[in-house]
Amino acid sequence: MTATFDTDRMAAVIYGSEKLASRRREISAAVSRIPELHDSRPLPFMDRLEKVTEMTRKLAALNKHLPDIIDPNDYEEGLHLYHEVMGMEGHPLALHEVMFIPGLIGQGSDEQYEKWLGRARRREIIGCYAQTELGHGSNLRSLETTASYDPSTREFIIHTPQITALKWWPGALGKSSNYAIVVANLIIRDRNLGPHPFMVQLRDEETHRPLQGITVGDIGPKMAFNGGDNGFLGFDNYRIPLGNLLNRHARVEEDGIYVKPPHAKVGHSAMIRVRSHMATGQAWLLAHSLIIAVRYSAVRRQGFLEDKTREVKILDYQTQQYRLFPSIARAYAFIFCGFETIRLYDQLILDVNKHGNTSGMADLHALTSGLKSVVTYQTGEGIEQARMACGGHGYSMASYISEIYGVAIGGCTYEGENMVMLLQLARYLVKSVELIKNGKSKELGPMVAYLAEPDTQEKTPLELKDYVKLFQMMSKRQSWKATERYLKLVEGGVSRDVAWNKTAVELTRASRLHTRLYIMETFIRRVSSIEDMNLRMVLRDLVNVHVNYELLDCGIYLHDVSLLDSIKNQLYSSLHSLRPNALSLLDSFQFSDIQLRSVLGRRDGHVYENLFEWAKSSPLNVSDVLPSVDRYLRPMMEKAKL
Ligand SMILES: CCCCCCCCCCCCCCCCCCCCCCCC(=O)SCCNC(=O)CCNC(=O)[C@H](O)C(C)(C)COP(=O)(O)OP(=O)(O)OC[C@H]1O[C@@H](n2cnc3c(N)ncnc32)[C@H](O)[C@@H]1OP(=O)(O)O
Numbered sequence: 001m002t003a004t005f006d007t008d009r010m011a012a013v014i015y016g017s018e019k020l021a022s023r024r025r026e027i028s029a030a031v032s033r034i035p036e037l038h039d040s041r042p043l044p045f046m047d048r049l050e051k052v053t054e055m056t057r058k059l060a061a062l063n064k065h066l067p068d069i070i071d072p073n074d075y076e077e078g079l080h081l082y083h084e085v086m087g088m089e090g091h092p093l094a095l096h097e098v099m100f101i102p103g104l105i106g107q108g109s110d111e112q113y114e115k116w117l118g119r120a121r122r123r124e125i126i127g128c129y130a131q132t133e134l135g136h137g138s139n140l141r142s143l144e145t146t147a148s149y150d151p152s153t154r155e156f157i158i159h160t161p162q163i164t165a166l167k168w169w170p171g172a173l174g175k176s177s178n179y180a181i182v183v184a185n186l187i188i189r190d191r192n193l194g195p196h197p198f199m200v201q202l203r204d205e206e207t208h209r210p211l212q213g214i215t216v217g218d219i220g221p222k223m224a225f226n227g228g229d230n231g232f233l234g235f236d237n238y239r240i241p242l243g244n245l246l247n248r249h250a251r252v253e254e255d256g257i258y259v260k261p262p263h264a265k266v267g268h269s270a271m272i273r274v275r276s277h278m279a280t281g282q283a284w285l286l287a288h289s290l291i292i293a294v295r296y297s298a299v300r301r302q303g304f305l306e307d308k309t310r311e312v313k314i315l316d317y318q319t320q321q322y323r324l325f326p327s328i329a330r331a332y333a334f335i336f337c338g339f340e341t342i343r344l345y346d347q348l349i350l351d352v353n354k355h356g357n358t359s360g361m362a363d364l365h366a367l368t369s370g371l372k373s374v375v376t377y378q379t380g381e382g383i384e385q386a387r388m389a390c391g392g393h394g395y396s397m398a399s400y401i402s403e404i405y406g407v408a409i410g411g412c413t414y415e416g417e418n419m420v421m422l423l424q425l426a427r428y429l430v431k432s433v434e435l436i437k438n439g440k441s442k443e444l445g446p447m448v449a450y451l452a453e454p455d456t457q458e459k460t461p462l463e464l465k466d467y468v469k470l471f472q473m474m475s476k477r478q479s480w481k482a483t484e485r486y487l488k489l490v491e492g493g494v495s496r497d498v499a500w501n502k503t504a505v506e507l508t509r510a511s512r513l514h515t516r517l518y519i520m521e522t523f524i525r526r527v528s529s530i531e532d533m534n535l536r537m538v539l540r541d542l543v544n545v546h547v548n549y550e551l552l553d554c555g556i557y558l559h560d561v562s563l564l565d566s567i568k569n570q571l572y573s574s575l576h577s578l579r580p581n582a583l584s585l586l587d588s589f590q591f592s593d594i595q596l597r598s599v600l601g602r603r604d605g606h607v608y609e610n611l612f613e614w615a616k617s618s619p620l621n622v623s624d625v626l627p628s629v630d631r632y633l634r635p636m637m638e639k640a641k642l
């Protein structure tokens with residue numbers, strides 16, 4: 001089946017501009033011509049140490065070739081180049097670029113930029129972001145690492161009071177980084193002023209050995225990211241100069257006077273940044289798994305439909321389409337939301353750093369908390385469906401889908417455990433409902449204004465705005481229901497914290513609905529703004545899949561469930577309409593074979609030949625008889641014969 005649109009043009013929509021889309025193609029082509037930048041053999045055949053070594057080798061090679069391939073100041077180009085060469089299994093610079101440099105930019109003063117930013121950008125030093133501890137990750141107020149100010153030497157003493165206070169999990173901490181932004185409780189004259197970010201040198205710049213007072217190492221293998229070295233870190237009364245408190249927002253004077261920041265949570269900017277970027281990052285992972293599954297489904301033939309002389313492509317089964325197409329729609333929807341949250345973050349950081357204006361923080365915190373949770377969860381669901389859609393071959397590492405899954409679902413945990421973050425958004429929703437109850441609807445932000453709308457009759461949706469209305473109604477009802485349940489408990493004398501906990505499941509439901517509504521609205525808005533009518537029509541088909549699927553999936557929140565039958569029919573017909581364009585919608589992401597690392601999902605479609613070649617290259621096939629057979633299996637069989 002041929003697609004009705006041009007994938008290069010769609011790539012420009014996905015990546016935000018024709019220039020970037022075409023630069024991505026050029027960068028992929030450049031990488032394909034430099035063997036030093038390719039995996040030296042398939043990553044699934046490597047053990048952990050080989051993977052870490054391979055990633056480090058490629059990173060050094062990349063550093064060498066980078067200025068010939070991209071503009072070193074262009075982050076988007078850099079990101080693509082990294083993804084192409086380094087893949088997704090982790091590497092020594094992963095956190096350096098993602099949190100260390102942005103953390104320094106967000107929290108450091110101009111003098112601190114002078115001291116460290118240039119060095120970090122030139123990679124004279126490598127850094128990470130060390131916040132989570134063995135005993136606490138979610139509840140930052142219970143972090144135990146201390147940074148006590150000693151005015152006599154104008155130093156902070158960083159200390160790990162007990163085992164639970166060891167930093168645990170930071171990416172690239174274990175073996176690669178020689179610096180870290182360490183989040184520790186600032187203590188001045190025995191007063192705990194809460195977590196603050198400090199620049200800390202961990203290793204000698206010449207020998208790379210840990211400095212005295214520092215204990216650092218790797219935390220061992222993980223579900224994924226095994227090319228990376230997530231680490232542990234402890235401090236034994238380790239001294240750093242006063243100037244190492246990142247002090248753009250909060251300051252300590254030499255005599256120990258504390259100058260507090262303009263907003264208590266302004267120190268969380270590195271986290272907000274990653275959360276703002278997660279929707280696009282996860283969309284990209286989802287699209288990876290989907291292109292593998294859809295390409296394979298367009299090659300694999302199994303069973304018969306009308307034509308009894310030739311087996312059918314499995315992509316023609318309605319169940320296969322139902323399994324895959326709603327996730328294609330979500331991948332696009334996440335990309336478009338992601339653009340919006342990145343833009344909002346960039347604006348916020350400008351407002352905070354240039355004008356000291358923190359008024360946008362609460363809104364962005366609520367929005368990104370919900371979005372990272374919903375997007376990572378649905379991405380995990382979508383990738384797992386993609387795996388199953390490939391039958392047995394999906395279970396093989398040759399598909400690479402299990403690796404993509406492991407990487408993606410890390411996002412359900414890092415940057416705030418999903419339930420915890422849904423509950424952060426719920427605080428915002430409850431406050432909004434309380435405003436309405438107190439007659440202050442005018443104070444509501446635009447994203448929650450619908451919470452004040454009156455209920456109307458549920459009608460079969462015909463136009464997109466009808467879907468949005470229905471979704472708003474469901475979301476509003478759930479936010480009100482959860483708030484009223486919570487308030488009733490409080491009014492009945494239950495403490496606020498306990499009442500909150502007794503309402504928590506309902507609250508997370510409200511947050512999910514609110515976020516799904518936001519995703520739907522952003523998707524519709526973006527597609528409606530596309531000028532190329534041809535592309536807009538295709539994306540309109542995708543939106544149809546999305547709105548019908550989302551509504552059905554949330555059908556339990558409707559009062560009149562009889563609507564669901566007509567929505568089901570519209571969904572089935574929209575799946576059918578999407579079939580001719582499904583593969584090209586994914587080809588439009590323009591992932592190269594190098595980047596995909598999937599034998600099953602290669603562009604050439606020679607699935608069976610490629611699988612056979614891959615299996616033959618397994619280290620187990622180097623000899624016909626393994627030493628373990630000689631040693632254990634043959635003696636066991638021989639013994640049984642006696
Ligand atoms: C040369 C060219 C090169 C180009 C570069 C190329 C780039 C190459 C890049 C390479 C790419 C490599 C890709 C690799 C991909 C790897 C990805 C992996 C990344 C993994 C990163 C993971 C890092 C981490 O996980 S870091 C640790 C994260 N930790 C958390 O998220 C902890 C979660 N907990 C919290 O955030 C908080 O504790 C929270 C929010 C739960 C509660 O906060 P807190 O306890 O402080 O607040 P409360 O006192 O409960 O609440 C008071 C009040 O404040 C509100 N609030 C809380 N936080 C915020 C906030 N941030 N902003 C605004 N308001 C906030 C809260 O809601 C309360 O409000 P109320 O009004 O009172 O309700």
Ligand SMILES: Cc1cc2nc3c(=O)[nH]c(=O)nc-3n(C[C@H](O)[C@H](O)[C@H](O)COP(=O)(O)OP(=O)(O)OC[C@H]3O[C@@H](n4cnc5c(N)ncnc54)[C@H](O)[C@@H]3O)c2cc1C
Nearest residue numbers: 129130131132136137138169170171410413414415416419
């Ligand atoms: C791949 C990966 C990379 C990471 N990289 C970094 C890094 O670079 N730097 C860094 O500092 N950290 C990093 N982390 C750590 C990560 O940020 C934390 O693991 C994460 O914030 C979750 O915290 P936790 O482990 O304390 O989970 P916990 O909070 O212990 O969660 C366990 C369970 O308790 C529940 N729970 C906890 N609190 C509440 C509550 N208040 N209400 C309801 N339920 C609750 C959670 O929902 C969850 O079900 C990384 C983690 C991973 C997996």
